[in-house]
Amino acid sequence: MVRVKSRYLLCEINVSDQSKLLLLDDRAINGAVKDAVAFTHGDYGAAQCGLGFSVKYVNAHTGIMFLRCPKSSYRLIWSALPFITSIEKRGEKIPCFLNCLHVGGTIRTCQKFLVRYNTQQLHRMLPKCKTKEEKAQIRRAILCSSSYMLKGREERKKEKDD
Amino acid sequence: MQPAIFERVVVKNSPVYQYMKVSLVLEHVQTKLTAVELKHLITTGLKSLYGEVGAAFPFDLLTFEEDTLTAVLRVYSRGLVRLWSSLTLLGFFQQQRCAFRVLQVSPYLLSLTGNSRDLTLD
Numbered sequence: 001m002v003r004v005k006s007r008y009l010l011c012e013i014n015v016s017d018q019s020k021l022l023l024l025d026d027r028a029i030n031g032a033v034k035d036a037v038a039f040t041h042g043d044y045g046a047a048q049c050g051l052g053f054s055v056k057y058v059n060a061h062t063g064i065m066f067l068r069c070p071k072s073s074y075r076l077i078w079s080a081l082p083f084i085t086s087i088e089k090r091g092e093k094i095p096c097f098l099n100c101l102h103v104g105g106t107i108r109t110c111q112k113f114l115v116r117y118n119t120q121q122l123h124r125m126l127p128k129c130k131t132k133e134e135k136a137q138i139r140r141a142i143l144c145s146s147s148y149m150l151k152g153r154e155e156r157k158k159e160k161d162d
Numbered sequence: 163m164q165p166a167i168f169e170r171v172v173v174k175n176s177p178v179y180q181y182m183k184v185s186l187v188l189e190h191v192q193t194k195l196t197a198v199e200l201k202h203l204i205t206t207g208l209k210s211l212y213g214e215v216g217a218a219f220p221f222d223l224l225t226f227e228e229d230t231l232t233a234v235l236r237v238y239s240r241g242l243v244r245l246w247s248s249l250t251l252l253g254f255f256q257q258q259r260c261a262f263r264v265l266q267v268s269p270y271l272l273s274l275t276g277n278s279r280d281l282t283l284d
Contacts, residue, residue, distance in 0.1 A: 038213070039213060039214060040213045040214050040215055041212060041213040041214075041215055041216070042208075042209065042210060042211045042212040042213030042214075042215075042216055043210065043211050043212075044211055044212050044213070044216070045212070045213055045215075079215070
């Protein structure tokens with residue numbers, strides 16, 4: 001028994017009303033996912049997933065979240081995610097749907113994927129820009145993220161040489 | 163003492179279906195059930211234990227005797243454990259207590275016809 005392995009699901013939440021997105025927090029999402037797993041997989045599923053499941057990170061501005069699942073039951077949780085139609089927050093129901101973008105073994109791999117995914121999204125947003133200022137902003141953001149990725153590659157090369 | 167050997171068991175030509183002979187025991191013995199009600203009861207048991215995914219797993223009610231409340235169920239081999247466990251944990255039918263007694267389980271339907279427990283020797 002060397003190491004306890006878990007799976008991290010990188011999910012994106014899509015909401016029709018952008019202002020309601022800022023109300024998200026980890027407890028509401030935790031409750032919503034547990035209810036969905038109990039609905040889809042019954043008592044058996046709720047018990048299997050309930051032990052190691054937690055919401056590690058929620059970004060209310062972009063709608064990105066990291067869900068930590070035990071390695072033995074990550075597929076149960078993954079299959080229950082499409083059944084989430086709304087998240088309840090203090091009596092208010094926010095209709096939404098969840099998209100799973102990436103499954104990783106550690107938070108670091110998920111973060112690396114997220115940086116690459118964000119640069120792809122920025123590239124896609126560039127032709128849709130209407131004003132020059134917006135274009136300049138996006139170009140600066142792409143430059144920032146590419147230099148972050150290059151820095152990571154240089155650090156790894158240095159470690160190899162040492 | 164011999165060292166532990168790692169063994170892998172591979173089953174070839176495993177049977178597709180598993181047949182179960184079950185009988186339902188109710189608190190009030192006089193209640194009568196139809197075949198449709200029995201299937202609905204088993205489906206609710208599956209749904210409570212295994213959720214929507216579990217309740218969607220296909221199983222068939224092949225025969226049903228109303229006097230003894232005995233039925234023969236057929237299920238794919240992958241779903242036998244789920245069906246059997248949900249029958250075990252099913253406790254209530256319309257506010258009265260009930261229990262499923264599993265009499266025989268076999269991959270071959272023919273073996274359900276003979277039962278050595280009911281055999282009477284002269």
